[in-house]
Structures are given as C-alpha cells and as structure tokens.
Amino acid sequence: MADLPIWHYDTLFLTLALLFGITALAMQNLMGAAIVFGAYSFLMCLIWTTMGAVDVAFTEAAVGAGVSTVFIFATIYNTGVSATPNSPRIAFKIFAGLIAFGTGAFLLSALPDFPDWGDPKSPVNSTIAPYYIANSITDAHVPNIVTTVLADYRGFDTLLETTVVFIACIAIYSILRIDNAKSKVTEPDIITSPPAYDPTDSLIIRQASRIMVPFMQLFALYVIAHGHYSPGGGFQGGVILGASIILLSISFDLKHVLQQWTEKKIMILTALGVLIYAMVGLACILMDGVYLDYAALDSVLPGDEAYARSHGILLVEIGVGITVMFSMIGIYINLASNGRFDRGL
Amino acid sequence: MIKHLPIFIVLAPLLGAVFAALTSWYRPKLSFPVVLSGLFISFLSSFCLIFKLLNSESGIIHYQLGGWGDKGEYGIVGIQITVDYLNSLILTAVTIISLLTAIFSSQSVNRELAGQQRYFFALFSLLVTGLLGITITGDIFNLYVFMEIAALSSYALIAYGKGRSYMASFNYLIMGTMGACLYLLGVGFVFVKTGTLNIENLSLLIPQTLQASQAVFVGFVLIIVGAWAKMAFFPMHGWLPNAYTYAPTASGALLAPLATKVSVYAMIRIMITVYSIDYVLKSPNIQTAALLLSSISILVGSFFSLTQTNLRKIACYFIVSEIGYMVGGAWLANDPGLKGAVYHIIADAAMTSALFMVIGCILFRTGQVELKKLDGLFYKMPITFIALVITMAALIGVPPTCGFFSKFYLIQGAAQAGTWHFVGALLISSLIKAVILFRIIEIGYNKVPNPAKEGNKTIPRDEAPLSMLIPTLIVTLSLIALGIFTDTLITDFIAKALPEIPAP
Amino acid sequence: MEDIIPKFNYIVVVVLMMTGLWSMLAQGNLIKKCIGMAIFQTGIILFFISIGAKNDALIPILTEGANHTFDNPNIDKVTNPLTQILMLTAIVVGVATLGVGLALAQKVYQQHDSFDEDEILNNQTK
Numbered sequence: 001m002a003d004l005p006i007w008h009y010d011t012l013f014l015t016l017a018l019l020f021g022i023t024a025l026a027m028q029n030l031m032g033a034a035i036v037f038g039a040y041s042f043l044m045c046l047i048w049t050t051m052g053a054v055d056v057a058f059t060e061a062a063v064g065a066g067v068s069t070v071f072i073f074a075t076i077y078n079t080g081v082s083a084t085p086n087s088p089r090i091a092f093k094i095f096a097g098l099i100a101f102g103t104g105a106f107l108l109s110a111l112p113d114f115p116d117w118g119d120p121k122s123p124v125n126s127t128i129a130p131y132y133i134a135n136s137i138t139d140a141h142v143p144n145i146v147t148t149v150l151a152d153y154r155g156f157d158t159l160l161e162t163t164v165v166f167i168a169c170i171a172i173y174s175i176l177r178i179d180n181a182k183s184k185v186t187e188p189d190i191i192t193s194p195p196a197y198d199p200t201d202s203l204i205i206r207q208a209s210r211i212m213v214p215f216m217q218l219f220a221l222y223v224i225a226h227g228h229y230s231p232g233g234g235f236q237g238g239v240i241l242g243a244s245i246i247l248l249s250i251s252f253d254l255k256h257v258l259q260q261w262t263e264k265k266i267m268i269l270t271a272l273g274v275l276i277y278a279m280v281g282l283a284c285i286l287m288d289g290v291y292l293d294y295a296a297l298d299s300v301l302p303g304d305e306a307y308a309r310s311h312g313i314l315l316v317e318i319g320v321g322i323t324v325m326f327s328m329i330g331i332y333i334n335l336a337s338n339g340r341f342d343r344g345l
Numbered sequence: 346m347i348k349h350l351p352i353f354i355v356l357a358p359l360l361g362a363v364f365a366a367l368t369s370w371y372r373p374k375l376s377f378p379v380v381l382s383g384l385f386i387s388f389l390s391s392f393c394l395i396f397k398l399l400n401s402e403s404g405i406i407h408y409q410l411g412g413w414g415d416k417g418e419y420g421i422v423g424i425q426i427t428v429d430y431l432n433s434l435i436l437t438a439v440t441i442i443s444l445l446t447a448i449f450s451s452q453s454v455n456r457e458l459a460g461q462q463r464y465f466f467a468l469f470s471l472l473v474t475g476l477l478g479i480t481i482t483g484d485i486f487n488l489y490v491f492m493e494i495a496a497l498s499s500y501a502l503i504a505y506g507k508g509r510s511y512m513a514s515f516n517y518l519i520m521g522t523m524g525a526c527l528y529l530l531g532v533g534f535v536f537v538k539t540g541t542l543n544i545e546n547l548s549l550l551i552p553q554t555l556q557a558s559q560a561v562f563v564g565f566v567l568i569i570v571g572a573w574a575k576m577a578f579f580p581m582h583g584w585l586p587n588a589y590t591y592a593p594t595a596s597g598a599l600l601a602p603l604a605t606k607v608s609v610y611a612m613i614r615i616m617i618t619v620y621s622i623d624y625v626l627k628s629p630n631i632q633t634a635a636l637l638l639s640s641i642s643i644l645v646g647s648f649f650s651l652t653q654t655n656l657r658k659i660a661c662y663f664i665v666s667e668i669g670y671m672v673g674g675a676w677l678a679n680d681p682g683l684k685g686a687v688y689h690i691i692a693d694a695a696m697t698s699a700l701f702m703v704i705g706c707i708l709f710r711t712g713q714v715e716l717k718k719l720d721g722l723f724y725k726m727p728i729t730f731i732a733l734v735i736t737m738a739a740l741i742g743v744p745p746t747c748g749f750f751s752k753f754y755l756i757q758g759a760a761q762a763g764t765w766h767f768v769g770a771l772l773i774s775s776l777i778k779a780v781i782l783f784r785i786i787e788i789g790y791n792k793v794p795n796p797a798k799e800g801n802k803t804i805p806r807d808e809a810p811l812s813m814l815i816p817t818l819i820v821t822l823s824l825i826a827l828g829i830f831t832d833t834l835i836t837d838f839i840a841k842a843l844p845e846i847p848a849p
Numbered sequence: 850m851e852d853i854i855p856k857f858n859y860i861v862v863v864v865l866m867m868t869g870l871w872s873m874l875a876q877g878n879l880i881k882k883c884i885g886m887a888i889f890q891t892g893i894i895l896f897f898i899s900i901g902a903k904n905d906a907l908i909p910i911l912t913e914g915a916n917h918t919f920d921n922p923n924i925d926k927v928t929n930p931l932t933q934i935l936m937l938t939a940i941v942v943g944v945a946t947l948g949v950g951l952a953l954a955q956k957v958y959q960q961h962d963s964f965d966e967d968e969i970l971n972n973q974t975k
Contacts, residue, residue: 014858055933056933072883089967096875103867104864107866111856118906149934154934168946172949
C-alpha cells in the first residue's frame with residue numbers, strides 16, 4: 001500500500017482552505033457564503049484524508065459539507081437577504097481584531113514547545129494510543145480501531161454525543177414549531193411564503209432523486225453494518241439516511257414526505273436511538289458488569305467475550321444511526337418550513 | 346447495585362428525559378412525573394454516596410465505565426467518573442435544587458407556556474444531566490461534551506420565553522460556544538504534551554514533569570478563560586442579564602443557581618487537581634489579573650444592580666457579582682480563600698435559587714416584577730416577602746445565614762494574601778445589597794398605610810400556590826441551616842477536599 | 850525560516866481559528882456569526898488531527914494478513930486513533946450547535962425582518 005504523502009498536498013490544501021474560509025466570511029450574498037462554506041468543508045475533508053483520518057473525513061463530508069450547508073440554505077432561503085451592513089462598525093471590528101490577534105500570538109508562543117509534526121514518538125502517540133492499536137483485535141475483534149475506541153473504550157462519550165444530537169433536534173423543534181391550529185400565541189409572519197409547488201417543475205431532479213434514494217439508503221445501511229471493517233459507523237450511516245429523506249423533500253414537496261414520515265414518527269424515533277444505547281448499557285449492569293461493559297453480555301450474545309464486545313458495538317451503532325437519521329430529518333424540516341411543517345424549500 | 350450509584354446519578358435524569366420525550370406524544374401529563382422520578386433517583390444516589398464516601402478510607406470513589414481501568418504502563422484507558430469530597434456536596438446540592446425547582450415550576454409552566462410545553466421537562470432533565478455530568482466526570486474531554494449538553498438545553502430553555510428571549514439566547518449561544526471552543530483548544534494544548542485526558546493521570550504528570558512547558562501553560566489559560574466565558578465572569582458577562590431575565594420563570598429558576606456555579610466548580614477542579622496550587626502560585630501574572638478582574642466583576646455587578654428597576658435584572662446582576670466572589674476566592678490560592686470559594690458555591694446556589702423562586706412567586710401572583718409597582722407586597726404575600734428579606738439578608742452576609750460565613754472566609758483569605766482591593770469590593774457590594782434591601786422593605790411594607798389599622802384600605806392576602814411556596818420556603822430555611830452547620834461542612838468535607846496548600 | 854516551515858501547518862491552523870473567532874465577535878450579520886463559529890470549530894478539529902498525524906503512517910484500520918489473521922501492527926505506522934475519536938465528537942457537537950444557532954436566527958428574523966444585529970437592536974428599543 002502506498003505511503004500517504006503528508007507533505008505534498010498539505011500546504012496547498014491548507015492555504016486554499018484559509019482562502020475559502022475568508023471568502024465565505026467576506027461575501028455579501030448570504031447564499032454565496034453558504035456555498036463557499038460547503039466548499040471549505042470539502043477541502044477540510046480532503047486535508048484530513050491526507051492526514052490519515054478517514055473516519056473523521058467521512059463524517060465531515062456527510063455532516064459538515066452536506067448537512068450543515070443544507071441547514072444554512074434552509075434558514076436563509078425564504079429571507080432573500082444579503083449581508084450589507086448599515087453601519088460599518090469599525091470600532092467593533094478593530095477591537096475584535098486586537099483580541100483575535102492577541103489570542104493568536106499567545107497560541108503561537110507555545111509553538112517551539114510542540115513536538116515535531118508527524119513524530120511517531122510524541123506524547124500523544126505514545127501514551128494511551130499504543131494500547132488501542134495493539135489490543136483492538138484481541139479485545140473486540142474489530143479491525144477498525146476508530147470504531148473500537150469510539151463505541152467501546154470511550155463509549156460513554158459516544159452516548160453523550162448521541163444525546164447532543166437528540167437535544168439539538170428537540171431544541172430546534174421547541175424553538176421553531178408553530179402549530180397554527182392549537183397555539184394561543186400569535187407570531188408575526190414576516191417571512192414571504194415560498195412559491196406553491198408545481199409538479200411540472202424540475203422533472204429531471206425528481207426522476208434522478210427517485211432512482212438515487214434507494215441506493216443511498218442501501219449504502220447507508222452498509223456503512224452502519226460495515227463500520228467494523230471499513231471507515232464508517234453509526235454517525236456517517238445515519239447522516240446519509242437522513243440526507244436521503246432530505247433529498248426527497250427538496251426534490252418533491254415536503255408535504256409528500258410528511259405523509260409518509262409524520263411529525264410524530266420522526267420525533268419518537270429520534271428518542272428511540274438514545275434509548276437503545278442507554279438500555280444496552282443498563283443490560284450490562286443487569287448482567288453483573290459495569291455500565292457499558294459489553295463483555296458482560298457474552299452469556300446472551302453469541303461467541304466469546306471479544307465477540308460479545310463486537311456485537312455490543314454493533315447494537316449501539318444501530319442506536320446511534322437511528323437517532324442521527326431522524327434528528328437530521330427533524331432539524332431540516334423545522335428549519336425549512338419555519339416550524340409550520342407545511343411547505344419547504 | 347450500590348457500586349453502580351455513581352452512574353445512576355447521571356443516568357437517571359438522562360433516561361427520565363428520554364422517556365418524557367417519548368410519553369409527551371402519547372400522554373403529555375406523564376412527562377412531569379417521569380422527570381420528577383428521574384431527578385429523585387439521582388438525588389437518592391448522590392445522598393447515599395455521601396455516606397459511602399465518609400465510610401471509605403481513601404476518600405475517593407471511582408467508577409470505570411466500560412470496565413476499562415488502569416492498564417499498567419498505559420494509565421487509565423477508558424473514561425472514569427469520580428466522587429470525592431470536592432464534588433459530593435455539589436452533586437447533592439444540584440440534585441436537591443433541581444428537584445425543588447421541578448416541583449416549583451409545574452404551575453408556572455402550565456400558565457406561561459400553555460399548549461407549547463411538550464418538551465419542556467425533557468429539556469429540564471437534560472440540563473440537569475449535563476450539570477451533574479460536569480461535576481462527576483474524571484475526564485477533561487468528557488467534561489466538554491457534558492458542558493455542551495448543558496449548554497444546548499439551556500439555549501432552548503431560555504428561548505421558551507418568546508419575545509426578546511430569542512436574541513438573548515442567540516447572544517448566549519455565541520458567547521457560550523466561544524467559551525466551549527476555547528476550553529476544547531486548551532484541552533488540545535494539554536493533550537499535546539501529556540497524551541492522556543484522565544484527570545487522575547494528569548494530576549500525576551503535570552506537576553511533576555511539565556511545570557515549565559509553555560504549551561501546558563497556554564492550555565491552562567485557555568481552559569480558564571473558556572470556563573470564565575461560561576460563568577459570566579467580567580468581561581464576558583454581557584449575555585447573562587438578558588438571557589436569564591427574558592427566560593420563563595421555571596428556566597430562570599433552574600439556570601440561575603446552577604449553570605454558572607458548576608462552571609466555577611470545573612475551574613476549581615482544573616486548578617486544584619489537574620494543575621496544582623503550586624502551579625497556580627508560580628504564575629503570578631495570571632493570579633494578579635484574575636484577582637483584579639474579580640474585584641471589577643463584583644463592583645460592576647453591584648453598581649449595575651443599583652440602576653435597575655426590574656427585580657429579575659437586579660437578581661441577575663447579583664449573580665455576576667457573586668461569581669466574582671468565587672473566582673477571586675479560588676485565585677487567592679490560600680486555605681481560607683479556597684474554603685470560602687467552595688463553600689460559596691453551595692451557599693450561592695441556595696441563595697440564588699431562593700431569590701429566583703421568590704421572584705417567580707411574585708410574578709405568578711402579581712403578573713410583573715417591576716420594583717416600583719410592588720407596593721404593599723408585605724400585606725399581599727407576607728410569607729413570600731419574609732422569604733425575600735431572609736434571602737437578601739443572606740446575600741448581604743448577616744449571621745447566622747450562610748452568606749456571612751462565606752464572606753468571613755473570603756475576607757480572611759484576602760487579608761492573608763494582602764489583596765486589599767478584593768476586601769474593599771466585598772464590603773462595597775454588601776453595602777449596595779443592603780441599600781437594595783432597604784428599598785424593597787420600604788416599597789413592600791412602608792409605602793402603603795397599614796390595612797390592619799382602622800380606616801385604611803384593606804389589601805387581600807393572595808399568597809402563591811402551595812406547590813410554589815413550599816419549595817421556596819425549604820430553600821430559604823436551608824440558607825439558615827447551611828449557616829448553622831458551616832463547621833461540619835467545612836471540616837468534614839471541604840477541608841478534606843483541598844490538597845496541601847504550601848505556606849506563603 | 851528553517852524553523853517555520855515544519856511548523857507552517859500550525860501557523861495556518863491558528864490563523865484559521867482566529868479568523869473564525871474574529872467573525873464571531875465582530876460581524877453584525879447573525880448568519881455570518883454562525884458561519885464564523887463553524888469555521889472556528891473546524892479549525893480546532895484540524896489542530897487536533899494534526900497533532901495525531903504520523904509521518905509515513907497508514908490509516909487506523911488493520912488489514913488481514915496471510916491466513917485471515919491480524920498480525921501485530923507496527924504502532925509507528927498506524928495513525929493515532931484517539932484524536933480522531935475526539936474530533937468525531939467535536940464535529941457532531943459543532944453541527945448540533947450550528948443547527949440551534951440557525952433556528953434562533955430564523956426566529957429573530959421572523960420578529961424583526963432582518964439578520965443585522967444593529968437593526969435588531971434599534972428595533973427592540975423602539
């Protein structure tokens with residue numbers, strides 16, 4: 001297998017990423033800024049691939065470049081606003097510039113103290129990480145070391161991360177959701193309504209997405225299931241599943257998607273994934289282990305202790321995938337329809 | 346089951362929230378009891394753990410999640426949660442206050458958020474999960490994730506207030522995320538030089554070998570500044586008054602006493618355990634800067650509270666000045682200062698909780714909290730008024746309330762260290778709070794002619810409902826109880842939590 | 850110059866982070882603040898990944914050897930998995946915060962018909 005050339009592309013990508021980031025912040029047109037931000041995320045994804053962080057790059061491609069850009073779009077689409085400031089706020093900008101400059105200089109003052117870039121003997125690479133690399137197969141029979149660390153060694157962090165996604169979904173729901181029939185609070189309606197859906201619009205997009213969506217979902221299920229052996233896992237698969245439904249709701253009408261995936265179904269299934277994860281941990285306690293110690297489950301799961309860990313990891317990844325999928329769908333629908341759940345982008 | 350108590354403390358509110366989120370679609374009335382039972386299990390677990398801690402010889406209870414403990418030369422490989430003398434009291438305080446606030450808020454939620462409160466109690470419980478997690482965790486990256494759980498829930502809880510709360514919550518989001526990102530960056534700088542994230546392992550590594558490392562120092566400053574942004578320490582306090590004033594009663598009553606204090610605990614934990622007191626004393630520039638900012642924070646909070654007429658805004662500026670007490674006490678880095686700071690975390694949580702609950706009662710019955718319009722409050726709601734007076738007395742520092750003892754320790758510590766500007770700020774803030782108390786008494790009691798006398802207008806008694814009144818009274822009476830039991834708390838818990846402090 | 854080139858990556862990362870931080874503080878437009886927040890967070894993630902990278906190392910997924918068994922991996926040739934885990938969590942937390950920020954910005958827009966902070970402040974005090 002060819003060695004990863006860390007040096008050659010790195011400098012080019014880094015400089016380009018910096019340029020894209022500055023452009024995204026400087027653009028007046030908000031839609032353009034969102035697109036440049038998407039390009040910036042893709043560049044980041046490439047940089048991380050060259051540094052050997054494939055799982056992270058996969059997640060950034062799905063979450064950062066994919067879903068984040070769509071969220072920003074959904075927020076600003078109905079507003080049609082460009083970012084021309086009424087007052088240039090010079091004093092503010094100079095003051096903030098001083099703070100940023102000072103902080104940057106302070107951070108760079110530690111530079112001589114850092115280990116050499118790429119040094120395999122630096123403290124980061126020689127304290128805990130060698131244990132993970134050496135024992136991932138013997139402990140859990142999982143070749144993807146990142147998955148083992150994510151779901152087993154540091155499984156508690158992943159439970160909390162899934163909870164964060166769940167909180168984001170219900171928080172956005174609580175902030176935005178307006179049920180015009182039931183609510184006693186009247187909100188001012190300044191946003192211009194999007195144009196009515198015309199079925200003869202964008203025939204190509206509709207047909208193409210009709211073909212693509214089943215393959216996307218199949219691939220996403222593969223990513224979740226094969227996360228033990230290749231880059232992937234619960235998060236990436238869940239985001240791709242969510243993105244497939246978002247694609248349907250962009251290319252067709254949001255109403256059609258909502259007939260199939262009702263509001264109640266989406267919000268209940270969001271909570272279900274966190275429940276699965278937490279319950280797997282509780283099952284470990286009932287089987288006389290510690291919380292999230294999958295080896296305690298080896299009496300009910302097939303195989304020996306190491307395989308029990310492997311199956312336990314798969315169970316929690318499924319839980320993560322379910323929560324992430326429905327959270328992404330829920331967040332998108334709330335943002336795109338301004339909480340009204342009637343019409344989207 | 347007993348050995349699993351530490352994880353139950355965090356797991357019970359989390360599962361309570363998830364179940365509440367599920368039941369809110371089928372039987373919405375069940376959400377409240379489900380969340381209440383989760384909080385109650387958490388309270389029982391933390392209470393039992395205090396006794397277990399007192400009975401253990403080492404004074405620390407560890408719980409290795411996933412079964413991954415010490416692997417010899419590699420150190421601790423998994424995530425560990427720890428209960429020791431420093432955080433056991435804070436855990437119990439957080440669980441009790443959240444339980445009482447939940448009982449307190451059922452009526453006000455029904456009135457203020459009618460028809461929209463599907464996920465309110467789930468978010469309530471998730472906020473408590475985040476706060477308990479910050480207190481109990483033994484891993485600095487895990488602390489970041491719990492911090493974000495608490496933060497996201499609080500943004501949503503504040504935004505329930507409608508109106509101006511959206512912009513306030515957005516500003517809180519920007520400031521809070523900046524703080525969390527700086528914290529994460531600090532964790533990164535520490536990680537570069539040590540390779541481990543476990544607090545116990547770091548406490549062995551950093552004081553021994555990495556005293557002179559610039560990267561570890563930069564990490565220290567970044568973590569501290571990140572924690573300051575989260576606790577509304579001057580100059581990053583701008584988000585707090587707006588955010589807590591425009592939030593609904595229940596959110597304010599939960600956020601105000603707990604969210605900022607737990608960030609103070611996180612700062613103290615990093616200062617004492619990860620780095621050591623020795624390290625703090627060896628960086629005098631940061632120490633002087635921190636003490637100066639504390640004094641300014643106290644003065645700014647006190648002066649701004651004088652200019653406000655809204656009782657809630659006054660309370661919010663009180664919080665800003667109280668944070669100044671705690672940060673200053675911690676950075677004095679001597680024995681009485683640290684004792685005062687840790688004791689004040691618990692005392693201030695109780696005082697702020699009582700204050701916000703009282704304000705909630707007043708808002709519930711009279712519909713507004715402008716100071717000028719509260720004429721004759723003593724006659725209308727006598728019990729609530731007396732609770733308000735007791736709470737203000739505790740904030741001023743009148744014995745035997747807990748406020749007196751924390752000020753006593755803080756002043757003693759500042760005098761020992763020679764930081765006279767801190768002593769001055771403490772005394773001035775007490776004076777200003779006394780002025781505000783007299784103003785309240787005058788408006789509530791003196792302004793209206795006594796209805797008991799002949800020929801004067803009668804004012805009907807309209808006390809707050811029992812479900813709101815009883816928690817308020819419990820917390821108010823605890824202020825006095827905390828004061829009476831100060832000695833036990835200090836010698837049995839807080840003194841054992843602090844490490845050996847090198848003599849000046 | 851000899852000193853700077855090996856550490857050039859760190860300098861670019863710091864500049865990237867400070868651009869995001871400046872934007873969060875100074876920009877008046879709410880959406881630009883959110884984008885600045887995202888750039889700050891991706892900059893931090895890049896920082897973490899850089900410190901876990903190793904020269905001439907392969908990705909942290911072990912491949913099967915000759916007899917469908919896994920040999921003991923050469924630790925120096927496998928990229929550090931720990932930093933990657935931490936950053937997976939950070940990415941997800943970042944997108945969650947971005948989502949909540951965008952929802953709040955949309956609600957503010959519904960009230961005041963503007964994303965500009967100064968206009969909103971003027972509107973509020975009227």
